[in-house]
Amino acid sequence: MRYNERELLSLARQPAEKAAEILMRVPKKGSVLKKRLVKLVVNFLFYFRTDEAEPIGALLLEHCRITKEEENVFSISFIEEPERKYCFECDSEEQCQEWIEALKRASYEFMRRSLIFYRNEIQKMTGKDPLEQYGISEEARFQLGTRRQ
Amino acid sequence: MKLNERSVAHYATCDSPTDHAGFLRKRVERHHHHTHHHHATSYQRRWFVLKGNLLFYFEERESREPVGLVVLEGCTVELCEAAEEFAFAIRFDDAGARAYVLVADGQAAMEAWVKALSRASFDYMRLVVRELEKQLEEACKSLAACRQSPRRSSSSSRKRHLSNPALLPLQEKPAVLENGYSTWGSGGAVPGGATCPDRDGGQAKPPPLPPRRRSAAGSAAGSPAPGLSPGMTESPVSPETACFSKLHGWYGQEIAVLRREWQERQKRGHP
Numbered sequence: 001m002r003y004n005e006r007e008l009l010s011l012a013r014q015p016a017e018k019a020a021e022i023l024m025r026v027p028k029k030g031s032v033l034k035k036r037l038v039k040l041v042v043n044f045l046f047y048f049r050t051d052e053a054e055p056i057g058a059l060l061l062e063h064c065r066i067t068k069e070e071e072n073v074f075s076i077s078f079i080e081e082p083e084r085k086y087c088f089e090c091d092s093e094e095q096c097q098e099w100i101e102a103l104k105r106a107s108y109e110f111m112r113r114s115l116i117f118y119r120n121e122i123q124k125m126t127g128k129d130p131l132e133q134y135g136i137s138e139e140a141r142f143q144l145g146t147r148r149q
Numbered sequence: 150m151k152l153n154e155r156s157v158a159h160y161a162t163c164d165s166p167t168d169h170a171g172f173l174r175k176r177v178e179r180h181h182h183h184t185h186h187h188h189a190t191s192y193q194r195r196w197f198v199l200k201g202n203l204l205f206y207f208e209e210r211e212s213r214e215p216v217g218l219v220v221l222e223g224c225t226v227e228l229c230e231a232a233e234e235f236a237f238a239i240r241f242d243d244a245g246a247r248a249y250v251l252v253a254d255g256q257a258a259m260e261a262w263v264k265a266l267s268r269a270s271f272d273y274m275r276l277v278v279r280e281l282e283k284q285l286e287e288a289c290k291s292l293a294a295c296r297q298s299p300r301r302s303s304s305s306s307r308k309r310h311l312s313n314p315a316l317l318p319l320q321e322k323p324a325v326l327e328n329g330y331s332t333w334g335s336g337g338a339v340p341g342g343a344t345c346p347d348r349d350g351g352q353a354k355p356p357p358l359p360p361r362r363r364s365a366a367g368s369a370a371g372s373p374a375p376g377l378s379p380g381m382t383e384s385p386v387s388p389e390t391a392c393f394s395k396l397h398g399w400y401g402q403e404i405a406v407l408r409r410e411w412q413e414r415q416k417r418g419h420p
Contacts, residue, residue, distance in 0.1 A: 001154055001157070001158055001214065001215055001216065001217060001218060002216065002217035002218070003152065003157075003217065003218040003219070003220065004218070004219050004220055004241075004246075004247075005150060006241075006243065006246055006247075007219075007220055007222065007223065007224070007241050007243060007246060008150065008152070008220055009150060010223060010241070010242075010243045010246075011220065011222050011223065012150075014222075014223075042202065042222060042271035042272070043201070043202065043271055054150065055150055056150065056151060057150055057151035057152065057153075058150060058151070058152050058153075059152075059153050059156075060152070060153060060156065060157050060160065060203075062156075062157075062160045062165070062200075062201070062203075063156070063159070063160050063163065063165065064156070078153065078155075078156040078159070079156075079159070079163075080155075080156065080159045080163075081155070081156070101398065104397075104398070104401070105394055105397075108200075108201030108202055108203075108271060108274060109165060109166075109201070110397070111271075111274045111275060111278050112166065112201070112274070113393070113397075114278050114282075114393040114394065114397075115274070115277060115278050115281060117393045117396075118278065118281035118282060118284070118285050118393060119281060121285050121288075122281060122284055122285050122288055125285075125288040125289070125292055126288050130280075130281055130284050131277075134277065136268065136277075
């Protein structure tokens with residue numbers, strides 16, 4: 001699958017929602033925990049060798065599951081391959097919880113659900129559709145139960 | 150740079166909401182190393198699917214896997230001075246980056262695509278969500294303010310509340326909204342974001358459990374599920390509804406606890 005890698009690399013250089021040096025292990029046989037600079041930008045998690053400017057890799061954070069593992073550790077896995085886990089060992093339980101919370105909210109799908117929720121609540125309370133003033137009330141992405149095309 | 154391509158491809162074809170889809174012709178980009186030699190531009194017809202900030206394209210509509218992906222961050226979408234009618238381009242801020250030139254079947258299709266793509270970025274979605282979050286806070290506040298002075302001459306906002314069948318006429322006892330959440334009586338705490346302080350000194354009763362929820366212990370009073378973070382300052386019975394993330398996190402924790410308990414029971418039942 002081709003993708004615009006150049007733009008993704010550019011995205012990796014943008015200010016991050018969250019960034020930290022964390023021990024990371026990829027789901028490959030024999031892989032070990034390695035210190036990485038982990039950076040959350042929109043719905044991508046980039047990971048770098050700590051002294052390099054270009055990321056080794058990126059994870060698209062859609063349809064993923066963030067799981068608390070043992071102490072200080074959380075993992076990211078994807079719906080179609082739940083046993084393949086990317087593991088992250090944090091410095092503290094607090095840091096671990098912060099990352100879990102941030103990653104759970106990092107997907108576009110999560111934002112979509114939030115938006116639909118708020119839209120409904122506001123409509124119930126005020127009788128008005130808040131999206132109308134933006135001229136986007138008919139857009140597919142903002143409907144409850146969007147139909148598939 | 151590695152990318153979790155298998156998962157990305159799976160996301161492209163799974164049944165998560167599609168924001169827009171259709172056939173477009175995609176200009177084939179060639180690398181011109183020589184001076185302006187006029188190449189005949191060619192186009193390939195592809196099936197495009199927009200999901201969030203990701204634009205996938207497939208060889209055929211029925212293809213199981215996308216042939217390509219355009220990540221739509223840091224780009225603009227504009228009409229294009231191509232030889233083709235109904236052409237538009239996705240251009241990236243990054244200087245020297247290639248543009249994607251796409252051709253729609255007609256005027257309406259082109260406009261629909263340009264509109265959908267211009268609003269596809271994560272940042273745009275985030276902006277709208279934050280704006281709505283604020284609006285909900287404000288709506289809650291003004292609702293609470295209305296309830297505190299029911300004798301005041303009706304303002305237009307109050308009329309709106311009364312006309313909403315889900316909200317009964319202002320009264321002392323809680324009204325049940327159609328989604329099962331209850332509002333509480335006058336003098337109630339102001340629901341809002343985490344930063345909004347309780348102006349009434351916390352004398353308000355927390356809202357009762359929404360009817361459809363069942364607590365793990367089966368107690369009607371709805372004691373807080375064990376394991377919930379003690380740092381949460383909301384009512385132990387139910388989080389405030391103004392912040393989706395909190396609700397999401399709250400129920401998620403409860404589900405995690407319930408799941409653990411269920412798994413433990415399973416283990417005991419099947420040693």
